[in-house]
Amino acid sequence: MKTFGLLGSGIALAFALGSPAASAQQDPPITLDTHVDIPFAYMREPRFDFGKQTPLQVDLDKMRRGGLDAVFFIVYVDQGPLTPEGWAHAVAQAKQKYDDIDLMVKTYPDQIRLATTSDQVLANKKAGRLSAMIGVENGYSLGHDIKNLDIAYKHGARYVGLAHMGNNDLCSSSTPEAALGDTPLPEYSITEFGRSVVKRANQLGIMVDVSHSSDACVREVLALSTSPVIASHSSSRALDAHPRNLSDELLRAIAAKGGVIQAVAVQDFIRLDPARELAIKALQAQVAKQAGDKSFDSEKHEYLPAYVEGMKRIDAALPPPNVDDFVAHIKHMVEVAGIDHVGIASDFDGGGGIAGWSDTSQTRNLTAALRRAGFSEADIAKIWGGNLLRVWGEVTQRATANRAG
Template identity: 30%
Template sequence: MKKLLIGLLVLFLLYVIAIALVPPYIESDRNQTKILPPYTVSAEAQTIYDDLEFIADLHCDALLWGRDLTEKGDRGHVDFPRMREANVALEMFTIVSKSPSGQNMQKNSAETMDVITPLTIVKGESPFNWFSLVNRTLSQSGDLEDFIEEEEGKAILVKSKSDLNQLIEARKSDKNVIGGMLGIEGAHALEGDILNVDRVYEAGVRMIGPTHFFDNKLGGSAHGESGEGLTDFGKSVIKRMNDLGIFIDLAHSSPAIVEDVLDMTTQPVIVSHTGVRAVLDSQRNLSDHQIQRIAENGGIIGIAFFDAAVGEPEIPNIIASIKHVRDLVGIEHVALGSDYDGAVVVPFDITGLPIIVEGMLQEGFTLDEIKAVMGENVKNFLLKNLK
């Protein structure tokens, strides 16, 4: 018995050490930054950036890694202090609940080993989260709510138009007030149960992508095996999302799902983080036809910052992608969708966003166009479409 107790104690101590060391190591390896802060741009670009009233980003996976977002981190791309340093008003914090081993842009199986399960365990999360995707999702939702509560009024969880208006009004007198929204990356998190749409809505989720890197019960992924459109279950989920006021995020969806959603949705859609095929011809990126249909729907498209979405060198290709959407369908349909902390290497962290302003200035964007891309489009889209 004594040996058993000693063995259990040793295992417990090893687990505690793993919790302290492994998640930071994994995140540092997966969420790298090519150019480290501080960042320098021209005086003109910095002045324009500093005067921006509303800066917003449509996609960040920071909740996955177990960091305290109220503290400034020495790894990753986003936390609350860095949002304030960058004058960012609103971040869409997206929840990743499952990801396949060997994840790639071409073809992934839903049956491949899930790499989020061991991460969930080694982060020290509740055993109730270890093998339940919806529990992981609700847990990350609760984490953001807890972080925001710790801010004692200096952060707002945006779930409604009223919340957004509160954020806008608060920032008129205090730019340190920031906002966060919740999204889900891949509706496999619903575990095939339509009732879970309501559960995540009650937890604050206001955006869901039908698929992520693999096919699920809603239909096919852009990187899956079937290429199929919405299943009957998928159509019921889309309808329920419309009824509740949850935005549909078409990032990572198969072309067939994109068409099916646009054929049936009663609400404008979001593509939270993507590239465009005119700049990088990849199956994860939007074709001109898709961009046009999304614009006709009144939707908004967030341009991602990493090489697999925009190609290399990233910075001029980010600007080229923004410019392509503007020229094809109008400036009002394009926004920032970084994919910060999404297991990607990005050129700069959130404090480097003035580099985007510099790039747009160099390409002849007007001041109004710069304001639109940096956040006014997101603000206007949400004011129009949030319930």
Template identity: 40%
Template sequence: MRKRVATLSLFALAACTATSQGGAPSAADPVAQHARLLTLDTHLDTPIHFDREGWRFDATHSFAADLSQVDGGRMKAGMLDGGFFVVYTEQGPLTEKGYADALAFARKRSDAIDRTVAAYPALIAPALTAADATRLNRAGKLAAFKSIENSYPLGEDVSLLGEFYRKGVRMAGPVHSGDNQFADSATGKGKWGGLSPLGKRWVAEMNRLGMVIDASHSSDATFDQLLELSRYPIILSHSSLRSANDHPRNLDQVRLRKLAAKGGAMCISTIFLSDMNMTKERAELFGAYERIATLPPAQQADLARRWQALDRREQMWNANFETVMAQILRAIEVAGIDHVCFAGDWDGGGGVVGMQDITALPKVTARLKAAGYSDADIEKFWSGNVLRILAAQKG
């Protein structure tokens, strides 16, 4: 049986439920339901906070106070047992200097993940394999996988994937918001008609190393070619359904079925369930947020205050928890429970009304239970499908 390290707030919630019903927590208690499951998230942008002055991973922060959505305290409270911490690099020019600058940044971000995880050995530990996630969960520790969002920092040298593999990276996507040297982006102009020749070499190297290919942010043509060329199942680490919102960043249902037919999975996100309300003020705040680790504490606090004030006037997404649940249930209907997973895009623009951070995860489990899914099925959604895909990479 798994060892669960519950926070005081969880005991208080369970006790409150028991008191209200005159006994032990009922089977309908979402905390009790969720506590039985191994829960992972495939896309955590939380490393953006790791070098912030005054910010600690082992503390319990709040989005209202400092704009963070994930930390050790809330992972315990929301019973998120681990996930893939992201080495994200903004898309830049396809030049020698652009590649060199991006590689230096990616190495620094990767090192920040390692340094943060190493600082809290009683709380969290590195994970490289599916077995590691299970082992750490039984030991009461959080599992820290690593992934790459945007392979742009590799420049034109796919052998650099080996360096990041040795640094613990086990998942990577070729592209982000703009077309790059490897592939066309879902939000790019379409440079290659899918993968470039270098991108096809990237696929072969990913397969050789045994790294999971992540098709989130890829154009439709790029997705099609990744699915065709990869010898092993691929994943979409944080994507939404196009039926929920007709946006190129989202996946259509025909492609979701094709993904399932080849053993892959789509991890449902909270982003692009509506058009993004990116006003001039919001864009300015996002620009500052991207640099939040360089800001002194007073400026960090001012940024959070301005962000919250804007949220009170207007929301970034016209979506809520019910919108997220509707697309989760639809995705399962289309692809089957063996091919759907979850990633909120926390700390990277995700979160909607009623689901602002990871403490909301037990509500998802409760709704899946109410829809008739068993614990075994729900655990596939939270971790089993991801771990199956990770284990299928031969390397």
């Protein structure tokens, strides 16, 4: 479990709403977060009911208070063995998450609707509704069967992340896992199955997501894909040398393909702090032991008073990065890749959260930080959703054109 260019008329209208003449304190036309995780008990336990007061970083009330319009909710599964049993388990876990997202939108149809096109996101905003989209994190959940990508598309998935932590049957990971038998240096970049996933995603109109993939895999995907590619939640390696972040070379390459990189508000990907990381790991081990468990489980332990209070002590002694630190990544990425190729992801409820943007209710703090950094209202509109919607629209149009041809 986790612990830590074609511009449609609808998008053009959204940008017009955010014209320079607008008030400096006006919300951007669309605020869109490309990566929010959900627990396996989502909507099936009262504490994880989107429409209620929850301990989650993202729920209905927090989205409304913070002014966040649209979220890609994530169908994520842990990396497991590359066996028929492992793949079957991953497919079953993914189905549960698709069902849970479906239950959410069916329970609160007047508040949030599933959006399967970029135009639907804009229509929901115009109607005063929030948008739920679906992204797949870790192509392992496809169960080594390309037909499951079509099933994911029918469920509403509009991006597919090829890997997570640990190499899989699609490609090598930026963070190989010794426990899975991975070697420190990847023995491969992308597999034949991975190539088939990229090809079929292009045909369907699913954005291919290279976050978590190894550098070699990212390069292969950029060469293979006939549509722009996204990195759904990755920050700058030049500012923080974490392997999960992207180098300037890869930022430029994704931009040259017409894609977008969504800077992510995960503390370790913004500023490495070994002392803080060690303190958190020690707290997790202590809380798990007190609960009678061998290891820390975020879904079970993260909301316990002992963990919440322990994190408050750690935050006071070893402060996390803040919104200005995060915006420094965004600024660098814009300088390298261009203003049309950078967006925002929180990774909330999956390890994300920084000082000033610790949950969705604080979303306007991040917008204020972008303004402090000198970004114009037009730039902010692009970063907060316009760029991702443009890429999504182009991926859809290319798929439609290919089908018509």
